[in-house]
Amino acid sequence: MNSIISNKRTIFWLVAPGFLLFTAMIFIPILVSFYYSLTNWDGVAAYQFIGLSNFIDIVTQDDVFWKSLLNAILLGLGLVLIQHPFAVLIAMLVQYCGRFEKLLRVCIFIPSIISTFVTTQLWVSVFNTQFGLLNRILEMVGLESWKQDWLGDSKLAIGCIIFVCMWQGFGYAFLLYYAGIKGVPKDLHEAAMLDGASQIQLNLKIVFPLLAPVLRVNIILAVVAAFKQMETVYLMTGGGPANSTQFLSTYLYSKAFREGLYGYGNAISILFVIICLLITVLLNRALKKDVGEY
Incomplete structure (x- = not known):
């Protein structure tokens, strides 16, 4: 093994396929996108090179x-401040459910493996103004004044989308935290119990601090996923009403393919990539505290 690692030619041939794939599938498309972002191309006809005009218009106008x-x-704040604390709590509680633990684990994860189209249409039906379940329930309990056009009101639609996104991704967050909790050695549990620690103290003083590496990964994944969000938004509102629920992905799609501003859409995509990279770097630095090993 040491001879293989020390052989530079072997290392090159091992790394080359992955590097070529990365270059062909990611790096080159980004460069091509950057080139078109400097033009006024509509995706079909001839175009002119306009420099940074698209970027200036996006930032200033x-x-x-x-x-x-x-x-x-x-959405990122909702995932980090609401979804994840709740996922940690549920993951800690599920392990004490005895013979129902496996059943609960499966039930919690089911929404995450169902097609996004199916789950989104389910919630669109729930929020429907005329026959939606939510308004029907409010009517049944005598709260008719609370009935709303949930996806047609610009102030309510974004809240509905954030809720659905948190619901859809809850299973993945739960599963990572659950796996992290199960990975804590039983020796630590036994030692803490012998020292007189209660279950609450055990979770707060031992289990939760040891979840720091999982927490770091989960937070980064959640924030990046929030910025990449498209399918749920597109299927629920399409960015409406009046662009109140647009996300970066849906907005660049709308500009490039609906309005025919392909160069402008590519400029948004480049800013999108830069923002995601900056956020990832900043979060890595902010959460890089060395927490040791189990």
């Missing part, structure tokens, strides 16, 4: 872009 960015930030 495009309010919808900033709205899309704000929506992504709100």
